[in-house]
Amino acid sequence: MVNVIQEKTPIVTPTDSSFLYSESEECGGQIVYKEVKPDVTTLYVIPDSHLKLYNYLNSIVLPIGFVFRWIASTMLLRNIYQRITKLPLSLWIILFLPLVLYLIGKMPIFKAKDWQE
Numbered sequence: 001m002v003n004v005i006q007e008k009t010p011i012v013t014p015t016d017s018s019f020l021y022s023e024s025e026e027c028g029g030q031i032v033y034k035e036v037k038p039d040v041t042t043l044y045v046i047p048d049s050h051l052k053l054y055n056y057l058n059s060i061v062l063p064i065g066f067v068f069r070w071i072a073s074t075m076l077l078r079n080i081y082q083r084i085t086k087l088p089l090s091l092w093i094i095l096f097l098p099l100v101l102y103l104i105g106k107m108p109i110f111k112a113k114d115w116q117e
Helices: 048-084 089-106 112-116
Strands: 003-008 016-024 029-036 040-047
Touching: 029 048, 040 048, 048 089
Parallel strands: none
Antiparallel strands: 003 040, 016 029, 029 040
16 A cells, blocks of 8 residues: 655765655655655655545544553443542543543544635
8 A cells, every 4th residue: 555665875975864744746656754864765655546445444443452551441440449449520621521522533523624614
């Protein structure tokens, strides 16, 4: 799904790596990651034909992973806290806040670019 393009690095270019997420017509897609080494520059490019599938998978897999981590953390904290005392409502609010904020941020209705159009 990701094409790897390697080019010879110019002599005076410093070593660097960065996530770009920028469109490139010469590469034929979106450059996701660029890694500059002394001898070779490596570009990780998602072709335009795979971009929708890539974004769709990221919008499903990442939230599912976050929810599972949240559930595991909440259950661990709940078990530890129950040994000490009862679970107050304020603790449940604090535990649910990251999940609610994350899911609101992932909802397409609330994206900034949608509000600008």
